[in-house]
Amino acid sequence: MALWGKKNDDGVEPEEAFSPENARRFFERAQTTHDTLNYEYAVTLWLNGLAQDPGSVEGFEGFFRSVTAYAEEMGKKASGKEIAKALNGKGKILKYQQALLNWGLKPTSGAATLKAAEAAAALGLKEITEILGRRALGFAKQDEKPKKDVYVKLLDVFEKAGAFELAVEAGQIASQLDPSDGDLAARVKEMYASATIQRGRFEESAGEEGGFRKSIRNVEKQAQLEAEDSIVKTEDTKDRILAAKKADYEQRPTDTAAIEAYGRALLDRGKPQDELKALLLYKKAYEQTGQFRFRQRQGEVELRVERRKLRTLRSKLDANPDDEQLAEEVRKTEAKLLEMEISELRLQVENYPTNLGLKFELGKRLLEQGEYNEAIGLFQKAEEDPKHRRDVLRYKAEAFLKIDWIDEAVTTYRAALEGIVDPGSELALELRYGLMCALQQLAENDRDLESAEEADRLASEIAMKRFDYRDIVDRRKQIKDLIKSLRASV
Structure with missing residues (x-):
């Protein structure tokens, strides 16, 4: 800690x-x-x-x-x-x-x-x-318009972290922006003194027998670790880390830790040729070790490449919304990506049969593809996991609705809504909307006034919370018209 x-x-x-x-x-x-x-x-x-x-x-x-x-x-x-x-x-x-x-x-x-x-x-x-x-x-x-208060806040942050050299740097910039602030100048001097003491401890350690070389080695090792752990790395840092991990891998090409580290470094730098190398690395590792995690990493890289392609196409379509050829290319790429995700998830479910979260994810992709029966079977298994149960019920109800099992959809939506903590959450809105649609369908199929009236109450609740939610305005009008029709036929 x-x-x-x-x-x-x-x-x-x-x-x-x-x-x-x-x-x-x-x-x-x-x-x-x-x-x-x-x-x-x-x-x-x-x-x-x-x-x-x-x-x-x-x-x-x-x-x-x-x-x-x-x-x-x-x-x-x-x-x-x-x-x-x-x-x-x-x-x-x-x-x-x-x-x-x-x-x-x-x-x-x-x-x-x-x-x-x-x-x-x-x-x-x-x-x-x-x-x-x-x-x-x-x-x-x-920032083209530097602000004193930002640098003062950074001074506070670095002081609390004990990073006095950085505190001095932030404080000096703040003082330059407001030379009249005497209290700030005095504080920067205090930070400078703390930084000097901090440096002195390092120099004292370096003065011990063998201390200088030991300190240099420690500094070099610490610099390497800090570079690897840094959330934001420069291109030069990424190049150096990748070179080190590649050298380590070449010395022990069958070591799984070295393989993982080299693969991560390739993907962290992320150039197209790096992704190809990572793909081949994981493929070879899977063939050599038989460990499925490397086959899984291979699939993740392939999905990463396809998702980037889709994002690029969508950006182009946003800029050219009337381009039908581009729109068709987006649809085809979306379909291909979905197929790839399903294929990868099938492999993962096969290799990790007790992981209910994987079954849930595969079920969602199959639902999106229109494979409703198989999706329902997976959702029924996945709902045994309490972590996902409410989300699973939501998707299972949607699948029942897609195959016109309306009674089952209504029952499942009700089960998903039981005990919901925040009735105003996005999930609660989605569940109530789904139940409303199912009840509307039930009322139309069975000419059932009670179901139509409950659907109307739900539509009203949703509209009161979010008037612009999906097609709630049109839905409520449809349900009102349905109620009038049902009452007239009684």
Whole structure:
């Protein structure tokens, strides 16, 4: 744990209330969920694990990988609204989770990065505070209209992180922006003194027998580790890390850890030739070891390439909405990507038969493809997992509706709505909308006035919450007309 000296009365949980063991369980589930391509839920799990161990760099980096994948997959549709509702922290822990989520969805925003750094600093998370603070300082320097208050906040952040050299740098820029602030100038001098003491400790260590060489080795090793752990790497850093991982792999080409590290470095640099090399690397590793995880990594790379192609095509279509040929190309690429996802998920379900989350993800893709019967079978198995049950019921009800099993759809939507905590959430709206549609269909099929009236009540509730929700205005008119017709025929 990287927390220090916090008391209960400042809104932070006492250190004994945290549990790295519980965090580990969240992180393991998060990684498994990420591997099943359910990035949104993986983000939730990483953040809730960080509530149990806020200073975990592993959890922090895992969160960033998943939130980046989620943002890439969803594009402009990426939203943290539902994730935020599922966060389990309180007080400053919750603020930290929320700030990380906002930053993860907007990683190039200087303001969001600074807020995340401040939230980490408020909890005393030195390592994470410095990582975020360095990034925020970089954004501040790029601002064409530098602001004193931003640099003062960075000074605060770096002081709390014990990164006094960086505190001096931020403070000096703030002083240059307002030379008349004597208190600020005095504070920068204090930071300079602290930085000098910090450097002195290093030099003292270097003066011991063998200390200089040891210190240099430590600095070089630390620089390498910091470069690898950094969330934001320069191209030069990526090149150096990749060269090191490649050399390590070439020395021990059958070592699974070396294979994984080399593959990650290739994908982190992410040039087209790197992706091809990673693809061939994982293919060879799977053939040599028979370990399915390498076949899974191979599939992830193929999906990554296809998703990027689809994003590029969609961007072109946004700029040329009347281009029918381009629109057709987008549709074909969407269909191909869906086929690829289904193929990969089938393999994963086959190799991890007890993983109900994988069955759920495969069921969703099959529902999208129109394979309703198979999707229902998978949803029935997946609903045994309490983590996914409400979401699974929602999709299962939709599948029943697609095959005109209206009674079953109504029953399933009702089960999904039972015990829902936030009736105003997006999920609750979707479930009520689905139940409304099912009841409308039931009323039309069976000429049932009671079902039509219940559908009308649901339509009214949804419209009161969100008047612009989907086609709710048109739906309500249809249901009103249906009620009139049914009453007239009585």
